Amino acid sequence: MMTTKLFELEVENFRSIRGHMTVPLDAQVVLVHGENGAGKTSLLSAIELALTGDVQALRNADPGYKKQLIHRGAESGKVEIRVQGEAEMERFCASLAREGVTQHSQLDEARATFFTERSYLPQALLGQLLQIYQNSGTGIDSPLARFVARLLGLHRLDALEAGLKPAADVRNVRKIATRWTDTELELGRADRTIVDLARSRRGAAELVTAEIVRLADASRLLEISGPVSELGLEALENVIQTIDAEERLQQAIDRILRLDAVRREAESADNLSEQENEKELSYNQQEIAAALLRWREAHSSRLTALRDRVEVAFPSTTFPQGMADFRSRALELLRSGAIGFREQAARGAAEQARIVVAREERDVAQKQLELLDRELAQIGSNSEALGSALAEITSFIDGDTCPVCERDYGELGRGTLGSHVHEKVRRLSGAAERLLDISRIRSEQQLLVEQLDREIADLEVRQLNVDAELQLSRRSAEHDSLIGELDGLADIVTEGDRLEREDVALRRRLSERDGSDLARRAARETLTAFAREAGLPTLSEDEGLASAAMRLGEALNEQRRGLERRLSTRRNALDAIARARSAIVARDKAEQALKAEERRRRLASDSLDRAQALREDAQTIRKGVDVVRSAIIRREFNDRLNRVWRDLFVRLAPGEPFVPAFSVPKASTRRLQPKLVTHHRDGGRPGGTPGAMLSAGNLNTAALTLFLALHLAVPIQLPWLILDDPVQSMDDVHVAHLAALLKTLSKQHGRQLIVAVHDRQLFEYLKLELSPAQPEETLLAIELSRTHERDTHRLIDRLAWKEETALRAA
């Protein structure tokens, strides 16, 4: 039997315990009494905290309970328990602050677990018991299942199993691990990107190869030796850059242009030389010059005099110097002048004649006017009015009696009065018409007279006077004379003019001929220089300028074409290098991106692999949970447990015909589905569920004994039983029996008992019942009390063995 014993507890400001308090525990039985709120439960919780670093019942209620452990209003506190081991005193403690608990030392895990699961029955746990039996369903969520599961830590296995279930199906894994889907998507994306990048890398690489091939061709054309490779691009480029074809091409083009100029000069020089002989030209010129001189001697003075006269005739006109030109211009002016004079004279004569006629016409018209005026005076001016008045009277004429004078017209014997009046009226109206006609004619005549008057006046004004007429005739004669003289000079002037022109032309030709010889010589030199410069054969003596220029031109053009080809090749090569470079850059970039993407993909894939491994671990854990649970269930829930339980139950409820039992799982390794049954204690058919078969008090008993059975059924690790008010709602009968059971556990099985009770009588009763029966036994009775504003107070009563002397044989 292990002798480990709880020795002493030190509590300071823990939960409802205020102040500092040392509680001795070194007895076989420790009874703790106190009213509700005095700190009984706190005392037991302090033991649990000090030993295990945890208070399970509080944790279940509030995971952040550790901040609430310190006594309200206190700054610091502690719990410390000393445990008397076999060899030495062990010490476990935790310090309390508002921020939480600092655990300094605690039981090892196995013992701590044992303590929590099987040594300490907190009130909260016991409180569930009644419910368990009242509602003894059989499902995994039945209160009993929960109770037992919690008691054995199976609830954690259940939580693990249920909580790890999603690991089995990747769809559920995606739900609990949100990154899973992201990573899968990332991998998919990376795969696509990798394919794309590989494609662009391949494309770029192909481009590089193609450009290198092109470059090799160009390089061959440019006669650059050595292999062309991707690495040698820069060197190759340097070599290509040094090819100076441009300058040479420019030179060639310059030469071709210059050659063209030279050739043109040479050609014109050749032409001249072909036309005439130089000596002949010179002789002709001298002849002409002599003829010209002679001509001038012969005609110059006459011509000059004539010229003076012409210039006098046309003082405002400037005449050309050339003889022929002067003559034609002078003739032109003179002739038009002569025409003018003739017209002027003719016009004067016509006007003279007209003025005579006009005067006569005027006199006639004047006479007719006078005649008309006379007729007008005869006709009189009242004939029309009288005619109208007589016409009106006509209607009043009746017979031949005059309505005016009442004379009888018939008496006259000249017809009737009516016809007489009618005749009179007709005559009067005819006179009126005539009057109108005469008036019209008279105005016309008057107009004619006036016109003639004006014309006559006009003509009279324009009549030349005598001087002007003389002048005109003189000038006209001069003109005619000049024209005659000029006409006579026609041949002479033409000859002179011809001589002058020829003289000038020959002089010019002579001077041109001198110039062209110089040009030919220069051209020849230039061509020779060209040939030398261009590295072509120079001009031979008998080679004509034109043919030499053509020969050189062809050679230079050939050179130019070659250079142009070379330049184009060079340009192509440089272009190919540039393209190859950018393709290399693109390829390398794609390569790098590809590597980076592959790395990313690998990392993501590694992550997923790790997560997958973890997921598999989770499944393994889940399986492990199953194994452990089934082992525990097999280990714990067996006939042996039922036997112990039955024994304990019968002790507390000897009058109960039915005893509770677990329906022991047979093959199931799944979650514990404890089924509570009752057996009739005397055998026979099994009863119903405890809830149906047992009284309320016995249900409580069943729960308590189950805890004790679980404590007793396993190898003992800690010989302690700590019960927090286990007799709530237990009737007196059971309390008495419990006392006996506790005595058995304490005295026969060596358990150190710590029992808290709030009922005073019960406390006293237990004190008596559990009193030391042998010298080595001790009992501690601790009473806790606390009043408001006071520190918790404890009263300790240590009962030692004393010899029982009351009982004597009679």
Place this chain on the structure above:
Amino acid sequence: MSDSLLVRALVSRLSEAGYELLPTPFRIATVAFEFTAALRGSRSRALDLVLVVDTTTGDFGDRRTERVRQRVEALGRALDVTGSRLAVTLILAGAALAGQVEGLAELCRVLIVDDVTINSDAKPATPAAAAQLDDRIRLLLPLDIPARPAGLEGSSGTMTSLRASLEGKVDADLVERLLSASDTGEKAVSEALGRALNMQLLRREPE
């Protein structure tokens, strides 16, 4: 009158369990008490005083509850007076009315032994009867815990067992995370797993 078979079987069973039969009458202080049988425990049960009342055939007023009650009361007083720590258990051998038992239970621990078949040798007639008899007075008998069957050794805590069973097989960190979450419930476990997975999925360094 000799004791009934049941009383003799009881006494015999208790004696086997270490109880000593007291002479009748016995005396507490100066008062003499007469019971059909009185036994006292030994050693750690030295403070147990067991009284047997034969409600069927007993003398000393055993068949009348009031008389039994009077005697037990008197005994209690005497024990009080002497400051004794003796705890009294009263065994009613034979039938008793529930009301009568209740009254007596206020005074001391009461056990009832009625329908156990006893043979003429004052022994339980069958093993079942023996068990019945034991059950009725189980409280007074030692508590025997059956030995654990082989192969089911080890009693470490559930979590310890689980840890031990997983050690070296799976990621230790994961186990700790899940185990600490397991106390809060399945949702917490799922979340802890999700967090652990997310952590791995977010990690992007080469192995």
